[in-house]
Amino acid sequence: MTAYVPTAAGWSEGGPEEVADGIFRIPLPLPNDSLKAVNAYLWRGDEGDLLIDCGWVDPRSWEVLTSSLDRLGSGLKSIRHLFATHFHGDHLGAAGQIREAGGAFVTLGMGDRETARILATDPELARSRTRELLLRHGAGSVAEALEREAAANPRPPWLSPLPDLFIDGGELPFQGHELEVLPTPGHTRGHLCLWDGSAGILFAGDHVLPHITPSIGVEVPVGGLPLLHFLRSLEKVRDLPAQLVLPAHGPTFQDLAGRVDQLLHHHEQRLRLCLEAVAAGARTAMAVAQAVPWTRRERRFDELDTFNQMLAVNETVAHLDLLAERGELSLGRSELGVEFTTASGGS
Ligand SMILES: [Zn+2]
Numbered sequence: 584m585t586a587y588v589p590t591a592a593g594w595s596e597g598g599p600e601e602v603a604d605g606i607f608r609i610p611l612p613l614p615n616d617s618l619k620a621v622n623a624y625l626w627r628g629d630e631g632d633l634l635i636d637c638g639w640v641d642p643r644s645w646e647v648l649t650s651s652l653d654r655l656g657s658g659l660k661s662i663r664h665l666f667a668t669h670f671h672g673d674h675l676g677a678a679g680q681i682r683e684a685g686g687a688f689v690t691l692g693m694g695d696r697e698t699a700r701i702l703a704t705d706p707e708l709a710r711s712r713t714r715e716l717l718l719r720h721g722a723g724s725v726a727e728a729l730e731r732e733a734a735a736n737p738r739p740p741w742l743s744p745l746p747d748l749f750i751d752g753g754e755l756p757f758q759g760h761e762l763e764v765l766p767t768p769g770h771t772r773g774h775l776c777l778w779d780g781s782a783g784i785l786f787a788g789d790h791v792l793p794h795i796t797p798s799i800g801v802e803v804p805v806g807g808l809p810l811l812h813f814l815r816s817l818e819k820v821r822d823l824p825a826q827l828v829l830p831a832h833g834p835t836f837q838d839l840a841g842r843v844d845q846l847l848h849h850h851e852q853r854l855r856l857c858l859e860a861v862a863a864g865a866r867t868a869m870a871v872a873q874a875v876p877w878t879r880r881e882r883r884f885d886e887l888d889t890f891n892q893m894l895a896v897n898e899t900v901a902h903l904d905l906l907a908e909r910g911e912l913s914l915g916r917s918e919l920g921v922e923f924t925t926a927s928g929g930s
Pocket residue numbers: 669671770789
């Protein structure tokens with residue numbers, strides 16, 4: 584199989600692009616999202632097509648998806664299998680519509696089962712868990728702002744459907760290729776990549792992105808060590824002999840190991856910054872989040888919008904929990920919630 588030249592600027596616009604023989608990248612617009620677009624990948628097959636991720640439930644995204652399928656000589660009825668890399672709405676959102684319109688079989692990672700079930704059946708529980716996490720980590724002001732904004736501008740309910748099957752690894756034969764399903768927990772517990780060893784192509788979902796670091800720690804059943812899992816999952820894919828990486832956001836790229844090393848380095852740096860913030864007196868995840876810079880532009884916490892403040896607190900919790908797991912911080916509880924101190928006992 585030929586791996587084509589990676590895409591460059593302007594990845595989020597334009598029609599379907601053939602990125603390897605029979606594999607097309609379809610950028611789908613994301614409403615009100617700084618990520619701009621999510622890449623769905625369509626692999627044409629003799630006995631039906633494979634679609635990897637599918638965009639939000641959104642009329643504009645739907646229009647781009649269906650018109651792109653038309654242009655490729657495919658269609659909703661041609662999609663045999665919809666493989667969602669994880670439960671987030673930009674990856675699984677439109678699955679129900681696609682399944683209804685054409686009968687596609689929808690799969691999702693086993694590790695996302697509990698979160699997907701809660702989001703599909705009890706969105707109120709998902710909201711209250713987020714609120715509890717923020718309160719526990721000193722971020723009551725963020726929780727209040729989220730609620731105020733939700734009341735003023737109610738979002739549509741989570742429409743992602745439950746999949747037909749949860750999978751946890753194994754082989755997926757397609758068009759004479761033995762695709763390997765790679766559990767890569769971190770960005771979500773059930774995140775999956777798809778690896779085509781014969782062609783050296785990695786469908787990377789949100790696990791390895793070329794320009795941004797995937798958010799870590801946003802999960803409904805809170806707890807666990809998402810950053811530890813993410814770092815291990817990065818090591819797991821680092822040395823795959825990839826010729827081409829197909830990410831869910833951003834252009835396709837080739838240097839998998841180089842990008843993985845950048846992400847590993849980024850998180851080690853963030854861990855060090857968090858440790859320094861605690862040593863300087865920040866005790867809660869909220870206080871640490873306020874002390875460290877955010878995004879590639881190094882913005883202050885209070886410059887972020889409320890949703891991104893929530894993500895930032897979550898991400899900080901993930902880093903502090905890993906530092907505690909490594910024995911570099913101690914974790915205690917007070918009436919204020921969870922507090923971190925340097926392991927030596929200083930503030
Ligand atoms: Zn995601």
